[in-house]
Amino acid sequence: MTLLLLIIIYLAFISLGLPDSLLGAAWPVMQPDLGAPLETAGLLFMTIAGGTIISSLISGKVLKRYGTGKVTFVSVLMTACALLGFHFAPSVGWLVVCAIPLGLGAGAVDAGLNDYVAIHYKAHHMSWLHCFWGVGATLGPIIMAQFIAEGNFWRNGYFVISSIQFALVLLLLFTLPLWKKVNNNSHIAFNENQEPTKDASNDGVHHDVKPLQIKGVKLALASFLFYCGVEATVGLWGSSFLVNVKDLSPATAAKWVSFYYVGITVGRLITGFVTFKMTNRTLIRAGQIIAFAGAVILFLPLPTIFSLVGFIVIGLGLAPIFPCMLHETPARFGKKHSQTIMGYQMAVAYTGTTFMPPLLGFIASHSTIGILPICVVLYVAAMLLSSEKLNGILKQQVLRKSL
Template structure:
């Protein structure tokens, strides 16, 4: 509870922090709004490309500007969350992301598009870190993992944005469409912002405990945070690639109508939302390591199907498989990072993870110019396999349990139960390479001792 004094009447004003349910809803709305804004943009990428005359390489450069803007703001957002409050930063970031959504639709040149996406990317990068940090606080107050469900709101928002964007592409100009998206986002934030700001009154209770090494000294597990970000980033690469290039692939390679092309990303987002909603039950049924490795391999199969087929239904089905497979990797990794390092931990792992999400599209653009778009999108499968290898490379005996806020159920990330029952040949093949990587990792390997499941 926060008490302030009015300068005129000198009467105490009591501000009651929002209830857990109200705060959880506000954070879910922020995630959903973030997904809606991004999905709306993703559905209109072909139209923006045509309006600016951008080819594959030029569009890749523009998307790189979006990535650079986002990555530049992520670390600063983590610092701001610790200094002025996660709720305040989340509210400001949500307003900024909504307002900046209109910028790409106003451009008529590649240079203007690069500038617009640099600003838009900075706003989306800030809201990503702030929303994940707020989600970690909600988990701590609730006493149970909830971040996967909150990420489902992002996927649902992306689905809605893609569907609306696909319908709008048939008769509404991209500038008007994105302007309406901005107005809607600002209206939503008018309700959510006061709730998010009010949550800062109880933020002190959600900070993660200090991690103590066996020798008794406190330490920040930087290596672990980077590794968790790498696992998330290897799979987020696929999300970024499909969001910005999936519709274009369906249009160019399979002659899909604009609405059907947008349905590819919509199917991906809906599958990801369903997978995240079922994430808790899947972990209990399969074990987390099996879920992560198996999901990554399912995503790899779906990506290969989508880029090698000449059938539109098969390609759409491949996008669905990618969404289902990648659904829970990112939120599980970021939730653990938040438990270990608070907002700064979320910022570090999110920065590494979103390097894949935001760096994937420009890489796809450069590859598409020289090898063709289907081949470029095929790298989504390679990155999914890399994520599986990273998970397999974490030895359960070397991982120690992190300190968690009181009342939390301990997650079983990278548990001791091996996946060799179903993936023994693959594990044997990659083990020598993993051993060589470990031997050269130095500090990172020592940091891995901070986790235990």
Template sequence: MEIATANETRATKSSFFLVIVTYLAFISLGLPDGLLGIAWPFMSTRANVALDSLGVLLLGFTVGYLSTSSTSGKILKFVSLGMLLAISCVLTALSLLIYALSDAWYVMIVASFFLGAGGGAIDSSINTFAASRFSASTVNWLHAFYGVGATTGPLLITLMLTNRLAWYHGYIAVAAIQISLAVLFFFTQKRWQVSSASSAHDEQHSNAAYLHTLKLPVVWLYMLIFFLYTGLEQGFGQWLFTLLTKSRGIAEEQAGLWAGLYWGSLTVGRIIFGIALTRIPVKHVLTGAMAGIVGGVVLFTININTLTTLAGISILGIANAPVFPSLISVTPERIGKEHTATAIGVQISMAMLGGALLPGSAGLLSEEFGLEVIAKVFTIAAIVLALAYLLGANGSKRISRVN
């Protein structure tokens, strides 16, 4: 009995340690996303490219992300999860250093590919590990810690600017954090164990169900939802600083704080909704979130005064908070348990495409119609997102049976 109790205690301590390290990994995922929104105007000037070139950088990131997120299961056959995480963090750190130190545009594009590759490997592998080891509530908190990283990024660069340092010092600081995490993952390799038998079973099931799942109309509807949501969440954060400084005449330090407010609202919202979802049905939370997303974007776009703009930023951040993890959680119910693995895979892939293509397309339109068209694009995306979600929520059982 005493031996069993001792083993349980060691297992509990090991699990707690892994939870903490996993949270740190998600913070590291969010940090680069928060940095780019503030740094891009400075980066584009140094590289002598137009502001709408952000779409090229995002596309390179997305291609890199998809190249590893879609193949992480195969990569794990050759290296351990801990080693994969360590290598990914090193790759991310080197890419961030190139962003900080290079003014060659094509070199930055290559760096964006490897930054995405590092992030994709971390994201997919750590989510797979968490799903097999931790409770649903713990997994939900992972996304909150992503927000912690995304919030810290803008505040870090703003701190550099207010202390008469350059924006790229923020990238160097985050690269140092990534290296530290790489060391941590390397020396804790033995703790990162994923059941290979389970992974093989899941892969076989996924391959068998893939084409059948894609025949379901509801799957395509939710792919659209993920595309629009992630494009809006990421795109707004990436363009917010540029819109405030280049179009609305807000001082850089103030705009940096407002960008931090957006990501901070997203983080606080995920903490709040992580608790609220234990009492409120997820359907009601998502419906309210969609209304908040539309309202927040509209308030920001009409730009009546400083107060309404700030309110729009905050509302949008809070409303975005529960959407991604909650949509993932309702996938088995709305699409079917037998289709869950494949559906989640394509949803996440579409989310990454949306995160690159929607803000990139908005940037291209801004060259012809001015920067404020970006806010209008996000408004249209928010409205279509809300309508698509309502259709999926109210008619998923009916349309999932259509062949």
């Protein structure tokens, strides 16, 4: 029963990833079709992410009242309806309207399922959960590229993705009783899946301190901000960069960006196995170094094919960072405050997703989209610096305890 529920959670994360990469892949074709300026994609992206921030902030109360199963069902239904709205939208204004439920639907299910898996399953399940997000994010531009190649039919791409979402809605509807059964048996089913974590709150240092006052929390938040800035910026503007700077066709650009998501997906699949041998901290550092190398490849004036290599390497590097940072939260700051800090991290992550890609779009509209590699290098460098400073603080705390 718990295995079946885990499969359903994985499928729900596929649905979460499907829309995330669609707008960036389709925008080079949508823009002239709608007669919109380049930065409009940033506005739409910001609207979606803004809805996600709002729903994630209120998700705690909603999840406690209705349960993860019902919230997931309603959220995926909202997403499906929003994507269908994108198919029929006659103007940019209607796209903005449809972007609101698309974001609201994503936030609640993301926060709810992340919390559920963090509580009930081990680290490798968290990596594999986000691997399935990558499956959806990879399939999105592949499906869209197929319709663009057939005649710039981006609306049909949205229709197909919407249909997939509605199929998952039906599955979630029929399996709603399963969540209640598993929760009733959770004291038996999940105890064996609990992973013992070194609780930083056991030292007594953090008991009377507010979460944001705990040393290192703000650095962790900065890491999440820049991580999502990199991931979302590459996903949204990658196709436009390849079309306008590297002179690729929109269909080819969409396929190349899908390989970026393949890198994230395959990387997280591998990470799930590597967590048996390596710590979260080591995987986070290794991922950041690999992502930085990919950003440098994208930045250098190399032949066009190296842009594809750069996208794939960035994706592989980003793969372990987000799930490992999430799973590391109780070990970093203690179980007492981990739930609150987890919420802060998700809110800051969505803030990065909301504002950093549109910022690049605004700057690019007044200069050139060719600045993408420069921004990616700076974002990854800032993430690495924040993370390493946090590691230094945590190391000092361990040394103090040992004295």
